[in-house]
Amino acid sequence: MNITSTIHGIEEEIRSIKKALGDKLFIAAHHYQRGEVVAISDCIGDSYRLAVESAKTSARYILLCGVRFMAESAAILARENQMVISPDLRAGCPMADMINLPLMLKALEQLDGVVGRPVVPLTYMNSYAEVKALTGERGGAICTSSNAEKILSHYMEGKEPVFFSPDFNLGINTARRLGLSLEKIFKIDQQGNVSSLSGGVVASMFPPADGVLFLWDGYCHVHKAFTVADVERVRACYSDIKVLVHPECDPEVVAASDGAGSTEWLYRMLRAAPAGSCWAIGTELNFVYRAAAEFPEKKIVPLRESLCPNMARIGLEEVLKALRLILDYENGAPGTVLSVVSVPPLAKTQAKAALSRMIELTEG
Numbered sequence: 001m002n003i004t005s006t007i008h009g010i011e012e013e014i015r016s017i018k019k020a021l022g023d024k025l026f027i028a029a030h031h032y033q034r035g036e037v038v039a040i041s042d043c044i045g046d047s048y049r050l051a052v053e054s055a056k057t058s059a060r061y062i063l064l065c066g067v068r069f070m071a072e073s074a075a076i077l078a079r080e081n082q083m084v085i086s087p088d089l090r091a092g093c094p095m096a097d098m099i100n101l102p103l104m105l106k107a108l109e110q111l112d113g114v115v116g117r118p119v120v121p122l123t124y125m126n127s128y129a130e131v132k133a134l135t136g137e138r139g140g141a142i143c144t145s146s147n148a149e150k151i152l153s154h155y156m157e158g159k160e161p162v163f164f165s166p167d168f169n170l171g172i173n174t175a176r177r178l179g180l181s182l183e184k185i186f187k188i189d190q191q192g193n194v195s196s197l198s199g200g201v202v203a204s205m206f207p208p209a210d211g212v213l214f215l216w217d218g219y220c221h222v223h224k225a226f227t228v229a230d231v232e233r234v235r236a237c238y239s240d241i242k243v244l245v246h247p248e249c250d251p252e253v254v255a256a257s258d259g260a261g262s263t264e265w266l267y268r269m270l271r272a273a274p275a276g277s278c279w280a281i282g283t284e285l286n287f288v289y290r291a292a293a294e295f296p297e298k299k300i301v302p303l304r305e306s307l308c309p310n311m312a313r314i315g316l317e318e319v320l321k322a323l324r325l326i327l328d329y330e331n332g333a334p335g336t337v338l339s340v341v342s343v344p345p346l347a348k349t350q351a352k353a354a355l356s357r358m359i360e361l362t363e364g
């Protein structure tokens with residue numbers, strides 16, 4: 001049997017299980033998933049869209065084709081009778097791993113002392129449930145690359161001191177777009193050291209500072225890979241090219257580009273672009289290749305080939321294995337164990353408060 005007929009057979013079986021489960025199944029896929037996984041999904045989106053769409057479905061089984069923090073976010077918003085299932089529980093996120101509950105507690109304690117008043121956590125969706133839960137408990141919000149600007153500006157207008165984690169680049173790029181003075185932006189590292197952007201140590205702020213932003217020093221290795229030299233190289237290759245990047249890229253890369261935004265924004269820009277236009281995209285490779293295939297009348301190239309190995313763990317075979325188990329479970333086959341992603345009840349309530357605040361501030 002050749003590879004094509006094998007893939008065809010897998011797709012056939014996936015479609016047949018989907019048909020058998022009907023409305024009881026909802027498959028959500030992140031933009032960075034492979035094209036063949038996206039093709040069999042019911043919903044595709046960035047982490048914000050996946051959380052919102054997963055919260056809307058009444059399906060009993062939500063199969064989340066993405067990394068663990070995405071499945072956790074869906075589990076936080078899921079109803080009592082719903083199960084969020086991962087095709088591969090090993091699909092994690094190195095950026096989300098860069099902050100955990102003890103590190104965040106230590107950072108907040110340190111910052112409360114430095115500022116002289118409680119600091120509000122603003123936490124990127126790319127974080128684990130325990131971090132989202134502490135964010136909710138402290139009255140903070142979650143944000144994604146789609147809505148970071150709106151939510152950060154809400155807190156800055158309220159003159160709140162904000163602790164943004166885990167992605168330094170999304171924080172600094174968002175602050176720059178809002179025109180926040182660099183003197184109001186600080187870094188805090190895993191040891192709890194607070195410093196100005198120029199490196200000077202900050203021990204305390206007196207009188208207590210308003211509207212200041214503290215950035216954790218996490219990063220996404222997939223987006224860190226893009227460089228200003230990449231931008232210069234594609235501009236040298238294609239005279240009329242426009243360069244668009246994700247805000248997890250370094251600020252120098254964002255400054256050298258023609259625009260930065262979430263994957264949803266990148267997709268909308270490419271869809272609206274005229275035929276014959278030429279684009280280099282600085283985000284995960286699967287997204288760029290899929291956009292190039294979907295819009296063949298436009299020239300779309302990766303700014304550099306940068307792949308997320310965790311997203312790439314999930315393929316059609318993993319999806320099929322998960323679906324077979326779901327069908328067995330639904331049919332009451334004894335001993336069937338699903339790869340359910342769950343969040344403890346208290347953490348779920350607290351994290352849900354932070355996610356709900358994000359949705360209110362975004363949609364409101």
Ligand code: SF4
Nearest residue numbers: 093094095220222308
């Ligand atoms: S692309 Fe970056 S932030 Fe997204 S899952 Fe991969 S490592 Fe994490």
